[in-house]
Amino acid sequence: MASLFSRRSAAVFAAALCITQLVLAQSPAPLAPASAPAPAVAPSGSLIAQPMAPEQFAACVQQLGDLTGSAGRPLAREDFLRIATAARYDDRVRQSLLVQAGEPTFWWDELAATTDDDRVRDGQRILASNLATLQRIEAQFGIPKGIVVAIYGIETNFGPSQGRIPVLDSTLTLACLRPCPPERATACISRERAYAAVRLLRDRKVRAENWQGSWAGAFGRTQFVPDSFEQLGVDFDGDGVADIVNSEADSWATTANHLRTRGGWLPGVPVYMEVTIPKEQQAAFAATGKSIRLPAQARKLSEWVAMGWTGFAADGQPAPLQAAGDPEVYPFLPVGLPGPAFLVSRNFNTIYRYNNSERYVMEVALLATRIAGGPGFFTPWPTDDPGLTRAQVRELQAWLQQRGHSLVQPDGVMGRHTRDAIAAERAAKGLTPERRAGQRTMQLLMQP
Numbered sequence: 001m002a003s004l005f006s007r008r009s010a011a012v013f014a015a016a017l018c019i020t021q022l023v024l025a026q027s028p029a030p031l032a033p034a035s036a037p038a039p040a041v042a043p044s045g046s047l048i049a050q051p052m053a054p055e056q057f058a059a060c061v062q063q064l065g066d067l068t069g070s071a072g073r074p075l076a077r078e079d080f081l082r083i084a085t086a087a088r089y090d091d092r093v094r095q096s097l098l099v100q101a102g103e104p105t106f107w108w109d110e111l112a113a114t115t116d117d118d119r120v121r122d123g124q125r126i127l128a129s130n131l132a133t134l135q136r137i138e139a140q141f142g143i144p145k146g147i148v149v150a151i152y153g154i155e156t157n158f159g160p161s162q163g164r165i166p167v168l169d170s171t172l173t174l175a176c177l178r179p180c181p182p183e184r185a186t187a188c189i190s191r192e193r194a195y196a197a198v199r200l201l202r203d204r205k206v207r208a209e210n211w212q213g214s215w216a217g218a219f220g221r222t223q224f225v226p227d228s229f230e231q232l233g234v235d236f237d238g239d240g241v242a243d244i245v246n247s248e249a250d251s252w253a254t255t256a257n258h259l260r261t262r263g264g265w266l267p268g269v270p271v272y273m274e275v276t277i278p279k280e281q282q283a284a285f286a287a288t289g290k291s292i293r294l295p296a297q298a299r300k301l302s303e304w305v306a307m308g309w310t311g312f313a314a315d316g317q318p319a320p321l322q323a324a325g326d327p328e329v330y331p332f333l334p335v336g337l338p339g340p341a342f343l344v345s346r347n348f349n350t351i352y353r354y355n356n357s358e359r360y361v362m363e364v365a366l367l368a369t370r371i372a373g374g375p376g377f378f379t380p381w382p383t384d385d386p387g388l389t390r391a392q393v394r395e396l397q398a399w400l401q402q403r404g405h406s407l408v409q410p411d412g413v414m415g416r417h418t419r420d421a422i423a424a425e426r427a428a429k430g431l432t433p434e435r436r437a438g439q440r441t442m443q444l445l446m447q448p
């Protein structure tokens, strides 16, 4: 878990990991073709409306110390305070929560960046050069090596984008910005995450120096939040320590352990199958601005075939749907019709438990498909302005820099400063006021 927002890859996802319940609830669900973005606002009175004052944060840490008796795993108040009082409030966490809440993003933009040709090629290289280790992990945990490598690619771009916020700071900041109501009977996720971070330091399960991760508290090569790592960390390279920061083998095995333990994997069954829905059944899937995911309608693949649903051959021609063992599958349409339509399996749900985001699941699954030499989606997204690869984003960012947008860095990530600059350039060219650029608008903007 991962994490919910690991940020994701750093940036693109800003989140991705497993912050799952906590943060994912704020994940935007954009679907309609680009519209004017909602401003990033928080309800007045919300803890994320303003930076937290240092004394307020210090008081919060003390309160968390008083609640260690509720921790899911034992944690003494004095141990907590000894370690946690070194934490500092980090406002990047709050700002990321605001971005999550406010900036609309689109399937076609994120998939274009997260599954671009560079990432496919990098994934194929990692797979080829670590084949024996990945095969042993697949044999032990039952998780396809392509899925593990794809998660590695989406979470941290195969290692480098592990995040730069101290995990102790991010988890305690989140616990204070997102406190659980006192009457809450179930475990408080934000608090448990902070307690787990403290226990990992107490028990020396992580190196205290430079223990950094995403704003959501996810760390390591496959971005686990502390509570998930505490429960699921695996030492696979045999040095006696589960180390997902420095060891690829440990990271991959820990990821596979999460998928097996928290979801389970149906061997030989695809995560998704792209489909064509018979005309007379399409009305039920008309676009509403939200994704359509219908797990309650799961039925045997053969029953969908009997209803006239068809798939695609590798060349894009219609082909019968088939999968080993006639698994149960259900409809998933990211943006409704028109747009790509899928039947997804229990393996979709397993990746979803790793990172509670439909878009994340499809990024991982599509990247795994393409790393294995398979096709992208055949049905076009409902946009006349398809998304940019990271190489194209870097090209656009370099141009924006030349235009005087000095805050823009050519990092391939569509961050806030880049979106600000795009909005300004669109306005200058008389284009509609959106905070994005696709293939078509990039050309328009960069025309002399």
Ligand SMILES: [Ca+2]
Pocket (backbone or CB within 6 Å): 234, 235, 236, 237, 238, 239, 240, 241, 242, 243, 247, 250
């Ligand atoms: Ca190890």
